[in-house]
Amino acid sequence: xxxxxxxxxxxxxxxxxxxxxxxxxxxxxxxxxxxxxxxxxxxxxxxxxxxxxxxxxxxxxxxxxxxxxxxxxxxxxxxxxxxxxxxxxxxxxxxxxxxxxxxxxxxxxxxxxxxxxxxxxxxxxxxxxxxxxxxxxxxxxxxxxxxxxxxxxxxxxxxxxxxxxxxxxxxxxxxxxxxxxxxxxxxxxxxxxxxxxxxxxxxxxxxxxxxxxxxxxxxxxxxxxxxxxxxxxxxxxxxxxxxxxxxxxxxxxxxxxxxxxxxxxxxxxxxxxxxxxxxxxxxxxxxxxxxxxxxxxxxxx
Amino acid sequence: xxxxxxxxxxxxxxxxxxxxxxxxxxxxxxxxxxxxxxxxxxxxxxxxxxxxxxxxxxxxxxxxxxxxxxxxxxxxxxxxxxxxxxxxxxxxxxxxxxxxxxxxxxxxxxxxxxxxxxxxxxxxxxxxxxxxxxxxxxxxxxxxxxxxxxxxxxxxxxxxxxxxxxxxxxxxxxxxxxxxxxxxxxxxxxxxxxxxxxxxxxxxxxxxxxxxxxxxxxxxxxxxxxxxxxxxxxxxxxxxxxxxxxxxxxxxxxxxxxxxxxxxxxxxxxxxxxxxxxxxxxxxxxxxxxxxxxxxxxxxxxxxxxxxxxxxxxxxxxxxxxxxxxxxxxxxxxxxxxxxxxxxxxxxxxxxxxxxxxxxxxxxxxxxxxxxxxxxxxxxxxxxxxxxxxxxxxxxxxxxxxxxxxxxxxxxxxxxxxxxxxxxxxxxxxxxxxxxxxxxxxxxxxxxxxxxxxxxxxxxxxxxxxxxxxxxxxxxxxx
Numbered sequence: 001x002x003x004x005x006x007x008x009x010x011x012x013x014x015x016x017x018x019x020x021x022x023x024x025x026x027x028x029x030x031x032x033x034x035x036x037x038x039x040x041x042x043x044x045x046x047x048x049x050x051x052x053x054x055x056x057x058x059x060x061x062x063x064x065x066x067x068x069x070x071x072x073x074x075x076x077x078x079x080x081x082x083x084x085x086x087x088x089x090x091x092x093x094x095x096x097x098x099x100x101x102x103x104x105x106x107x108x109x110x111x112x113x114x115x116x117x118x119x120x121x122x123x124x125x126x127x128x129x130x131x132x133x134x135x136x137x138x139x140x141x142x143x144x145x146x147x148x149x150x151x152x153x154x155x156x157x158x159x160x161x162x163x164x165x166x167x168x169x170x171x172x173x174x175x176x177x178x179x180x181x182x183x184x185x186x187x188x189x190x191x192x193x194x195x196x197x198x199x200x201x202x203x204x205x206x207x208x209x210x211x212x213x214x215x216x217x218x219x220x221x222x223x224x225x226x227x228x229x230x231x232x233x234x235x236x237x238x239x240x241x242x243x244x245x246x247x248x249x250x251x252x253x254x255x256x257x258x259x260x261x262x263x264x265x266x267x268x269x270x271x272x273x274x275x276x277x278x279x280x281x282x283x284x285x286x287x288x289x290x291x292x293x294x295x296x297x298x299x300x301x
Numbered sequence: 302x303x304x305x306x307x308x309x310x311x312x313x314x315x316x317x318x319x320x321x322x323x324x325x326x327x328x329x330x331x332x333x334x335x336x337x338x339x340x341x342x343x344x345x346x347x348x349x350x351x352x353x354x355x356x357x358x359x360x361x362x363x364x365x366x367x368x369x370x371x372x373x374x375x376x377x378x379x380x381x382x383x384x385x386x387x388x389x390x391x392x393x394x395x396x397x398x399x400x401x402x403x404x405x406x407x408x409x410x411x412x413x414x415x416x417x418x419x420x421x422x423x424x425x426x427x428x429x430x431x432x433x434x435x436x437x438x439x440x441x442x443x444x445x446x447x448x449x450x451x452x453x454x455x456x457x458x459x460x461x462x463x464x465x466x467x468x469x470x471x472x473x474x475x476x477x478x479x480x481x482x483x484x485x486x487x488x489x490x491x492x493x494x495x496x497x498x499x500x501x502x503x504x505x506x507x508x509x510x511x512x513x514x515x516x517x518x519x520x521x522x523x524x525x526x527x528x529x530x531x532x533x534x535x536x537x538x539x540x541x542x543x544x545x546x547x548x549x550x551x552x553x554x555x556x557x558x559x560x561x562x563x564x565x566x567x568x569x570x571x572x573x574x575x576x577x578x579x580x581x582x583x584x585x586x587x588x589x590x591x592x593x594x595x596x597x598x599x600x601x602x603x604x605x606x607x608x609x610x611x612x613x614x615x616x617x618x619x620x621x622x623x624x625x626x627x628x629x630x631x632x633x634x635x636x637x638x639x640x641x642x643x644x645x646x647x648x649x650x651x652x653x654x655x656x657x658x659x660x661x662x663x664x665x666x667x668x669x670x671x672x673x674x675x676x677x678x679x680x681x682x683x684x685x686x687x688x689x690x691x692x693x694x695x696x697x698x699x700x701x702x703x704x705x706x707x708x709x710x711x712x713x714x715x716x717x718x719x720x721x722x723x724x725x726x727x728x729x730x731x732x733x734x735x736x737x738x739x740x741x742x743x744x745x746x747x748x749x750x751x752x753x754x755x756x757x758x759x760x761x762x763x764x765x766x767x768x769x770x771x772x773x774x775x776x777x778x779x780x
Contacts, residue, residue, distance in 0.1 A: 005355070005362065021361060021365075022361065022364070022365045022368070025355065025361070025362055025365030025366065025369065026365055026368070026369040028354075028355075029351045029354060029355070029365070029366055029369045029370070030369070032351075032354040033347065033350055033351060033354070035347070038373075040374075040375070082600070083598050083599075086596055086597070086598055087596075087598070090596055175375075177770070181339065181341075181373075184373040185341055185343055185344060185373075188347075188351075188369045188370065189369060189372055189373045189374075190369065191372075191374075191375050191378055231552060231554070231555050232555070233555060233558065233559070
């Protein structure tokens with residue numbers, strides 16, 4: 001996995017991940033220093049996508065550990081395959097080979113690998129995505145950073161298993177809670193903000209080329225206006241902008257007028273409160289004016 | 302081959318240990334630490350390792366490398382950005398900044414001197430018999446001189462009026478008294494100005510401690526004096542809720558609603574958060590084992606029954622809580638709009654049920670206008686005992702074993718002993734009383750009622766949204 005910063009940037013863009021150079025520098029350093037990459041930012045700015053793109057760029061398997069409240073070591077690391085062990089015992093009963101059975105029962109054959117162990121025991125380097133790490137409990141976070149510092153785990157019955165290849169680790173967090181200093185210290189940190197109008201327009205040009213430059217620009221401006229001017233429960237994600245563009249293309253829309261926005265804004269605002277906020281705080285006409293002119297108030301003095 | 306001049310200069314400078322990369326990096330880390338960015342030694346070493354991996358002549362790469370290793374939050378990223386641009390600046394820019402700083406420093410000293418001479422002159426010109434003695438006794442510290450130059454004009458006038466009115470009296474030793482009064486008054490203003498840095502946002506790196514080294518301090522000052530840092534959506538999480546500016550109230554409303562929603566989904570979670578949720582259901586496992594000839598191959602687990610606890614919200618809207626009125630209002634509104642079946646009350650001198658106002662949803666402003674228009678409690682004195690007596694008299698049926706009572710109050714109430722008795726009675730009937738106290742925990746010792754009430758409830762400091770988040774995450778287990 002030896003690429004220069006420029007090569008990595010080109011590879012990201014080739015995979016459809018449009019980003020600034022400073023983002024690439026951070027990812028490059030995480031790879032070079034062999035440290036986990038901790039990506040923070042609002043939902044929908046492309047945090048998880050970084051891991052997927054890295055998997056594709058390096059043709060490596062992506063192993064995903066989706067975090068949630070209550071996630072424990074059994075679900076993240078390993079479990080013994082109880083049913084299989086029990087069946088073996090039943091079979092051995094008939095052959096009376098009980099004494100040799102015990103060591104067999106706790107061999108790798110009966111181990112159910114969960115994502116962390118799978119990444120450690122992988123034959124070739126993999127990309128390990130630990131998604132939404134802010135959702136796990138503090139104890140699990142402590143366990144996690146132990147694993148991430150040594151890339152080895154101890155299984156009492158098998159001994160210590162050391163990673164054959166240090167995986168590329170990407171942790172994402174929506175900032176629901178502050179992560180511990182210990183975990184942050186072990187990681188290279190990257191914060192991704194919502195994209196600028198220009199960047200989002202480029203994303204649309206790559207992902208929905210059939211939208212054309214004019215519509216792409218208007219959509220990017222409208223979404224930027226919605227994100228920055230409204231107090232929303234959930235701001236539109238980049239993927240929702242893309243969906244909106246696809247919907248508009250499907251409707252043969254070539255410009256964002258108030259009526260079109262009114263009919264399709266549900267693609268980016270997905271709950272009633274946010275739709276009400278749009279109506280109450282600015283109204284679709286103002287969004288349309290901004291989309292057209294790039295100026296608040298439709299460019300009027 | 303003869304080494305070029307640049308190489309010779311670099312070698313000479315490095316030989317003197319003056320301007321090596323590691324030395325610059327250490328200085329930069331030092332600046333960041335003084336600006337409140339927590340950088341450990343391990344991270345500083347990572348930064349050094351990162352620099353070795355990038356093109357050191359490419360400014361963007363150097364910035365990216367240092368940022369990746371040293372910065373671990375959105376706020377710190379902005380501080381880092383400013384500090385980097387100032388620290389890694391061309392020598393001419395640094396020299397110019399240094400010159401401007403010296404000029405500012407000289408101007409500041411001039412103003413301080415002027416303010417001091419004016420004060421001393423006013424005392425002298427008062428022609429009071431104690432004036433000469435007072436001048437001898439008055440020795441202003443550096444902080445007091447700085448304060449004197451910065452306090453509002455009005456306060457300076459007030460001080461001058463005080464000594465013009467001061468009469469000589471051999472009993473009260475006026476010269477000593479006036480010298481002490483001036484000192485105390487300036488000390489008060491010094492601390493007040495520290496708490497409320499003028500024109501600065503609370504999220505800024507205000508009050509950054511200087512290092513004593515001129516080169517570093519000018520950067521620390523420049524970063525601190527820059528425009529307010531951009532706020533992250535949840536940057537008001539750690540702001541004392543009484544200080545949240547009006548412009549941030551919509552943001553606070555969104556956050557409270559988000560936190561309330563978390564509580565709502567949390568209490569409807571199917572399983573308890575504990576690791577013991579996988580409790581073996583022996584009866585069903587044995588029954589299942591029959592089909593496998595008695596081998597317990599298919600383990601069955603007990604799932605906890607979905608059971609949403611009832612919530613009873615009792616909020617203090619008395620005068621002492623006035624500064625938190627916005628929070629209390631948003632909290633009732635936020636919780637009521639996402640948790641079904643919640644019962645809400647407000648109290649000051651007595652208790653009032655406000656549940657019906659929130660039942661039909663509706664716009665926050667309209668709902669709160671209704672509540673505040675009808676209620677007679679807002680801004681009154683606090684008598685929680687009377688309020689709880691009303692509660693026990695009229696709403697006792699709400700007290701169920703699965704109910705949580707959430708009290709939002711600063712605990713400053715009349716009749717503390719009687720209130721404690723009421724709390725004990727309620728506690729026996731419900732699952733838990735959770736008290737969200739808007740006073741910081743370290744100040745609870747000054748509120749004797751807090752200690753008395755804590756015997757009957759779990760009390761948490763809750764004056765920031767981060768506190769509320771912590772309480773909702775950690776203290777409200779699913780049923």
